Amino acid sequence: MYDAGFFEGIVVEDVFEKNFLNDFIHLGKSVTNKIRLIIQEELTLKDSSLRLNFDLYFFDDKSVTMHLPLKVGDYTDFYSSRHHAENVGELFRGGDNPLTENWIHMPIAYHGRASSIVVSGTEIIRPEGQLLKQNKVVFGPSEKVDFELEFATVIGKSSQLGNPVEISDSEEYIFGFCLLNDWSARDIQSWEYKPLGPFLGKNFATTISPWIVTIEALNLFRVSVNPKKKDLPYLQMHQPESFDINLKVHLNNQEITHTNFSKMYWTVHQQIARHTVNGCNLKVGDIMGSGTISDEKEKGSLLEQTYNGEKPLKIKGEIRTFIENGDTVSLSGYAEKNGVKVGFGQAVGTLKKRKKNE
Ligand code: CA
Numbered sequence: 630m631y632d633a634g635f636f637e638g639i640v641v642e643d644v645f646e647k648n649f650l651n652d653f654i655h656l657g658k659s660v661t662n663k664i665r666l667i668i669q670e671e672l673t674l675k676d677s678s679l680r681l682n683f684d685l686y687f688f689d690d691k692s693v694t695m696h697l698p699l700k701v702g703d704y705t706d707f708y709s710s711r712h713h714a715e716n717v718g719e720l721f722r723g724g725d726n727p728l729t730e731n732w733i734h735m736p737i738a739y740h741g742r743a744s745s746i747v748v749s750g751t752e753i754i755r756p757e758g759q760l761l762k763q764n765k766v767v768f769g770p771s772e773k774v775d776f777e778l779e780f781a782t783v784i785g786k787s788s789q790l791g792n793p794v795e796i797s798d799s800e801e802y803i804f805g806f807c808l809l810n811d812w813s814a815r816d817i818q819s820w821e822y823k824p825l826g827p828f829l830g831k832n833f834a835t836t837i838s839p840w841i842v843t844i845e846a847l848n849l850f851r852v853s854v855n856p857k858k859k860d861l862p863y864l865q866m867h868q869p870e871s872f873d874i875n876l877k878v879h880l881n882n883q884e885i886t887h888t889n890f891s892k893m894y895w896t897v898h899q900q901i902a903r904h905t906v907n908g909c910n911l912k913v914g915d916i917m918g919s920g921t922i923s924d925e926k927e928k929g930s931l932l933e934q935t936y937n938g939e940k941p942l943k944i945k946g947e948i949r950t951f952i953e954n955g956d957t958v959s960l961s962g963y964a965e966k967n968g969v970k971v972g973f974g975q976a977v978g979t980l981k982k983r984k985k986n987e
Contacts, residue, residue, distance in 0.1 A: 630686060635671065635679070639663050649700040650841065651914045654785050654804050661785075661804070662845055690974075695839035697748045698807070699783065699914050704741040704835070705904060706779075706811060706827075706918035708732075709895035713923040716933040721819060735864065736895035736903045741811075741918065742832035749808075749838050753978045755954060756833040758817040771814035771830075773938065773951045774980055776958045777921040778878050778929035780890050781809035782897045783841050784915040788905055796866055796902040800844065802911055803897060808838040808876075808960045808976040809918050815932050815951070837916070838960070838976045846971055847872050850964040852891050863906055864899045871896050872964065874973070876922060878929070879959045880952075883944050885934065888927040890962075893919060954982045 630636065631643045639660060644653040653661060671679035679686060708714055711728075714737075718727030731737065747753075757770045785804025788794050794802055811831060818830025854871045871891040878886040900917055921929040928934045931951050935941055938950035952958065958980075962973035 630668070630679070633678075635667055636664055639667075648696070649914075650698050651700050654699070654783075654913050658785065658801070658845075661843070665843060665845065695748055695750060697746070697837070698839055698841050701743040701746050701916050702784075702912045702914040704743040704746060704916045704918070705738050706741045706831075706920065707736050707738040707895065707900050708920040709736050709893050709900065710920055710922050710924075710929070711894040712892070712925065713921040713929060713933065716923060716928065717921075720932065720937045733894075734861070736900045738900070738904070738917075738920075739826045741827075741835065743916070745832055746835045746837060746916070747978075749836055749974070749976045749978070751834075751836065751978060752981050753812055753834045753836070754981055754983050756814050756817065756829070757983065758814065758829050759820065760816040761820045762816070766820075770983070771817050773815035773932075775813045775815050775931045775951055776878065776960075776978075777811035777813055778876060778886060778888070778960055779809040779811050779921060780874065780876065780919045780962070781807050781837060782900070782917040782919070783807065784911045784913060784917070786911075787913050788911045790910040791908040792905075792910075793863075793908060794901055794905040794911070796864065796898055799898040799901040802901055803844045804913075805841040805843040805846070806872075806874075806973070807841050808962050808973050809916070810836040810958060810960050810976045810978060811918055811921070812836065812978070813930070813932075815937070834978070835918075836960075836976045836978045838962075838974045840974055842971055842973055847874075847964060849966050849969055850874065850971070854891055854896060855894065860899070863902055866896070866898055869896055870898070873966070874962055874964045876929075876960065876962045879961070880942075880944050880949065881956055882959075885942065885944070886927050886929055888922050888924045888929065890919070890922065892922060892924040952980050954980055956980050 671677040715727040783804045814830045850873045874890040923929045941948045960976040
């Protein structure tokens with residue numbers, strides 16, 4: 630489309646020739662929004678040259694190889710669903726006090742690993758590691774590989790080291806969103822996480838969907854959330870907002886979760902305010918995971934669904950507690966209102982046994 634002159638006078642360099650979207654995102658919202666609107670208009674007008682030459686510019690997704698949409702800089706994973714935090718807290722620490730004292734005061738997170746973020750369709754190798762089995766410390770393949778249904782924010786503007794991003798300015802820093810599966814080895818995780826949090830139980834793989842939906846494309850789907858919260862001023866928004874996005878998980882083509890992004894307790898604006906309040910900087914291409922999304926009924930991980938393996942699920946006639954070799958997990962998402970539908974595609978991964986010498 631650049632070569633055909635669709636973006637003449639808007640971008641001077643063909644940023645779409647690059648392997649990643651980072652250079653495009655770097656151009657800033659004043660440019661990226663114009664490009665989005667041009668494509669949208671061209672797709673809407675009946676006799677546009679894009680419509681008339683549709684097959685020149687668009688391909689069936691099954692006929693192409695999808696790649697990572699961006700070179701991910703830093704990856705931070707939040708823990709912003711109250712229902713998920715309570716479910717996991719109950720399983721790991723007992724039911725009396727499932728939330729840690731700090732949880733309702735700020736969005737909790739850990740720094741993840743960007744190098745092992747992979748695009749949808751990439752095989753996931755079952756991790757091996759050190760774990761506690763029947764009160765003995767052993768080494769072996771994880772027996773509790775799990776998925777986590779998450780939504781990820783892609784950072785679209787860099788902030789300066791030492792300068793916190795005010796919550797009222799936080800939206801300027803959001804380029805868009807994609808789906809994210811934070812693969813987790815629960816047995817490795819539960820043995821290693823005290824006192825510094827997730828490490829090898831999480832960083833063996835994280836799958837994201839292959840395209841990013843810009844925040845501007847989601848204006849129609851904004852919803853108010855948590856109006857009664859009393860947070861410290863740096864986390865307060867005049868009108869806290871989230872997005873009405875349907876999210877589903879299929880295990881071997883059977884739907885096992887159907888929830889909504891708006892169920893999150895902490896918003897992405899609050900996550901950005903917290904992330905930068907100490908002066909930590911954000912960079913274009915950083916990703917912030919939402920944390921597993923669960924709600925009153927639905928659960929965004931097998932850890933929660935099977936009560937850490939105690940109550941198995943039946944998937945296509947087979948019993949499952951955690952993910953077996955050959956199983957495929959697929960996250961999908963869409964927003965829909967007034968006849969307008971925006972799709973997030975899928976984040977798919979199949980678990981494979983590690984081959985010797987691999
Ligand atoms: Ca997570």
